[in-house]
Amino acid sequence: MPPPDRWSRRDPIRYLLFALIATSIVWYLHFGGNANREYQGDINARAVLRPDDGKLHIVVTGGAGYIGSHAAMLLGEAGHAVTVLDNLSRGNGGALRVLRDILPPRRFRFLRLDLGDRPALCAALSRLRPVPDLVMHFAAVAYVGESMGDPLQYYKNVTVNTVNLLDCMREADVKQLVYSSTCAVYGNPDELPVTEATPPLPINPYGQSKLMAEEVIRWYARSDPSFSAIILRYFNVYGSDPEGRLGEYPRPELRSQARISGACMDAALGLIDSLTIKGTRHPTEDGTCVRDYIHVMDLISAHVAGMDHLYNPPPLYNIGTGKGVSVKQFVDACVRVTGRPIKVVYQEEARPGDYAAVWSDVSKIQRDLGWQANYTDVEEGLRHAWEWRRLHEHGYA
Numbered sequence: 589m590p591p592p593d594r595w596s597r598r599d600p601i602r603y604l605l606f607a608l609i610a611t612s613i614v615w616y617l618h619f620g621g622n623a624n625r626e627y628q629g630d631i632n633a634r635a636v637l638r639p640d641d642g643k644l645h646i647v648v649t650g651g652a653g654y655i656g657s658h659a660a661m662l663l664g665e666a667g668h669a670v671t672v673l674d675n676l677s678r679g680n681g682g683a684l685r686v687l688r689d690i691l692p693p694r695r696f697r698f699l700r701l702d703l704g705d706r707p708a709l710c711a712a713l714s715r716l717r718p719v720p721d722l723v724m725h726f727a728a729v730a731y732v733g734e735s736m737g738d739p740l741q742y743y744k745n746v747t748v749n750t751v752n753l754l755d756c757m758r759e760a761d762v763k764q765l766v767y768s769s770t771c772a773v774y775g776n777p778d779e780l781p782v783t784e785a786t787p788p789l790p791i792n793p794y795g796q797s798k799l800m801a802e803e804v805i806r807w808y809a810r811s812d813p814s815f816s817a818i819i820l821r822y823f824n825v826y827g828s829d830p831e832g833r834l835g836e837y838p839r840p841e842l843r844s845q846a847r848i849s850g851a852c853m854d855a856a857l858g859l860i861d862s863l864t865i866k867g868t869r870h871p872t873e874d875g876t877c878v879r880d881y882i883h884v885m886d887l888i889s890a891h892v893a894g895m896d897h898l899y900n901p902p903p904l905y906n907i908g909t910g911k912g913v914s915v916k917q918f919v920d921a922c923v924r925v926t927g928r929p930i931k932v933v934y935q936e937e938a939r940p941g942d943y944a945a946v947w948s949d950v951s952k953i954q955r956d957l958g959w960q961a962n963y964t965d966v967e968e969g970l971r972h973a974w975e976w977r978r979l980h981e982h983g984y985a
């Protein structure tokens with residue numbers, strides 16, 4: 589092959605072409621295949637992952653998101669191999685960078701794909717090696733208010749994408765599923781606390797689309813006796829990794845939809861002028877909504893316990909603390925934890941689609957899975973959230 593300098597003298601365009609090809613080859617060898625790539629793209633795309641002995645290969649959809657990233661981290665640290673599927677429409681690429689840095693390459697992979705793209709999803713699932721043992725399906729849009737304004741997005745993203753996922757799991761011969769559902773399926777229950785036998789009567793498209801996805805899973809299970817699953821209905825998730833590696837950072841453009849803990853931290857950091865509590869005339873003790881706040885670490889430990897309880901028909905469990913805390917009490921705790929002067933505005937009008945009070949009866953999960961929440965003091969969980977957020981004012985950037 590003639591040396592490039594002779595080419596460059598004769599033909600600069602050929603020289604440039606040669607340089608471009610050589611750079612691409614070096615780039616591919618360094619970043620392609622099994623090596624770590626930038627987090628916006630795939631990581632370890634073609635690797636054959638290797639879980640520790642006796643551990644599983646678990647697909648975590650929505651693993652760039654708040655809850656999914658915590659799950660991926662804890663599962664990976666426990667020796668499972670984790671493949672994250674996420675389209676990064678909502679999550680944080682920075683969370684994937686943290687996962688890439690914490691977990692060994694043989695136990696972590698990320699594929700950027702949209703669960704709405706059925707052919708791409710089926711192709712990706714079928715190619716994964718080893719064949720996944722289990723899928724934890726967290727990926728979803730998940731804001732009550734947003735669902736009222738754009739219901740179709742919710743039925744597509746939550747319900748239809750669950751259909752796609754099951755379809756592709758069938759093609760790839762993946763037989764086990766842990767499904768993230770929500771207490772929003774209960775709507776405004778007549779009796780509290782909410783048990784798994786409380787009739788589901790959702791009052792917003794988010795809750796309705798989740799309930800429909802649950803139904804899809806139940807009917808699919810009836811058609812395939814070798815399939816097993818568990819359905820977990822979470823109450824309000826908050827807190828973050830107590831070691832400060834991961835946190836909750838919804839995209840700034842979603843700030844208007846924000847959950848109360850994120851909004852409180854934004855207000856504490858001065859990113860918004862005030863914190864608005866929406867709805868002050870609910871039939872509750874202080875007039876604000878009452879919720880059951882479950883720490884994200886407890887939530888993931890319930891998933892780990894649930895992995896040993898995958899059955900057909902799929903069992904259903906509430907995941908909460910069993911304790912109701914009003915939004916006002918939660919905000920007061922948040923103000924104490926941050927120690928910052930937060931202007932709290934009380935707005936009489938409730939958010940559309942909001943229910944007054946829900947908290948869980950957790951006796952079924954305690955009895956069957958031997959699981960219960962460890963963090964029952966919201967101030968402690970908020971301290972974890974604040975520790976991360978105060979150091980990550982603008983998220984993972």
Ligand SMILES: NC(=O)c1ccc[n+]([C@@H]2O[C@H](COP(=O)([O-])OP(=O)(O)OC[C@H]3O[C@@H](n4cnc5c(N)ncnc54)[C@H](O)[C@@H]3O)[C@@H](O)[C@H]2O)c1
Nearest residue numbers: 650652653654655674675677678679702703727728730825
């Ligand atoms: N946060 C809560 O309080 C709460 C309560 C009950 C249930 N849940 C459920 O838990 C799950 C996770 O919620 P979260 O709070 O971590 O939300 P999140 O927005 O932080 O994470 C969701 C992730 O899913 C991804 N995603 C969305 N649509 C996708 C698609 N079409 N293809 C691929 N990836 C897609 C997003 O990019 C994001 O990374 C959701 O299913 C939600 O309904 C959450």
